[in-house]
C-alpha cells in the first residue's frame with residue numbers, strides 16, 4: 001500500500017506544501033477502461049479543483 005502520496009497537481013484542493021496529498025485516500029483510474037499502457041494513461045480521480 002502507498003504510505004505517502006507525492007503529487008505535483010498544485011491546483012487540486014487536496015494538494016499541500018512539499019508536493020503532498022492531504023486526501024485520506026486517492027482513486028487512480030485509467031483513461032481507457034481498466035487497461036493503461038503507460039503512466040500517461042492514468043489519472044487521479046480524487047482531484048478536486050481548488051476553490052470549489
Ligand code: SF4
Pocket residue numbers: 005006007008009012013014015016020021022023026044045046047048
Ligand atoms: S487528490 Fe489526487 S490530484 Fe489531488 S493532490 Fe491528491 S493525488 Fe494530487
